[in-house]
Amino acid sequence: MGLRRGRRLTDSPEFERVYKQGSAYRGRLISVHAFPNDAGGPRLGLSVSKKVGNAVIRNGVKRRIREIFRLKLPEIRGERDFVISARPAAAEAAYEQLEAEFEKALRKLGDRD
Template identity: 60%
Template sequence: MSGRSGTRITDSPDFDRAYKNGMAYRGKLFSVHAFGNELGRPRLGLSVSKKVGNAIVRNRVRRRLREVFHASLHELPGSLDFVVSARPASSDSSVEDLKAEFRNALDRFSKKR
């Protein structure tokens, strides 16, 4: 797979596996579930419900979360799937706020491993 498409989780069973069996971080802006994969590369799955806002707001949140993930790729373990579920507070957050919260999640996961 080329480009960023190889870093996205799109299949429901992959989301379910992360929710049921993965490590969880629950923050103010979003929650993150992380679960190992056998692909040798980190992947991102996003869940942004209508509680976050209208379609324009939800798409902005998705773009920002993808940006945070791709900016953090060099810090991520190579074989984890990350499922991020946005909370309504994420709609008013800056990219810097989202990055700080994602770093908190990574720190928590590194302590659990």
């Protein structure tokens, strides 16, 4: 079961708005930017550059981050757009490490207790 279309950011202007106007958490594995939306719930945008690795590695990182976000949806308060940028270290990170860093970002950004 994946993350449904209504929970994803797809347009460049949406990404730009979150980057420019939102708050940010910068960790070793990921950076998380968040900004309030009026879309009826949390939405996710992903940015995984070629610095992370080849296409197979980048897609694996995206799948893991998407799944972490999907499973954490019930714990996320409010209606916010999140843009998660993977850092090169994310390619070697275990699922649990990515999950822990995302939870830390949520606490810092005030989206979770």
